[in-house]
Amino acid sequence: QVQLVESGGGLVQPGGSLRLSCAASGSSFRFVTMGWYRQPPGKQRELVASITSGGNTYYVHSVMGRFTISRDRDNTKNTVYLQMNSLQPEDTAVYYCNIVSRTVYDWGQGTQVTVSS
Numbered sequence: 001q002v003q004l005v006e007s008g009g010g011l012v013q014p015g016g017s018l019r020l021s022c023a024a025s026g027s028s029f030r031f032v033t034m035g036w037y038r039q040p041p042g043k044q045r046e047l048v049a050s051i052t053s054g055g056n057t058y059y060v061h062s063v064m065g066r067f068t069i070s071r072d073r074d075n076t077k078n079t080v081y082l083q084m085n086s087l088q089p090e091d092t093a094v095y096y097c098n099i100v101s102r103t104v105y106d107w108g109q110g111t112q113v114t115v116s117s
Helices: none
Strands: 003-007 010-012 018-025 034-039 046-051 057-059 067-071 079-084 093-099 111-115
Touching: 003 093, 018 034, 018 093, 018 111, 034 067, 034 079, 046 067, 046 079, 057 067, 079 093
Parallel strands: 010 111
Antiparallel strands: 003 018, 018 079, 034 046, 034 093, 046 057, 067 079, 093 111
């Protein structure tokens, strides 16, 4: 059974940084594209960043230059990271990881990121 466990969220002031981690288990994620999604309060979940098995990355425009997605180098630890810098209040959301595919796995609990002074 696939499990996705996100961690690293918290409360941070505008301009601050956080590093999120996602531990994926129960399947081989070595050759799939992994993504970080977020769901702001009252809004739909959106993909904010993704990374292919080969290391190619995608970012939604609003986080370009501020967020960096990475994954363990040899893709064996099934761990994906999201380094978030220059955080802004509009980044407040629950952050989730999952594969990037038409059909995704069941969502984990996510990790709350709150940006507020």
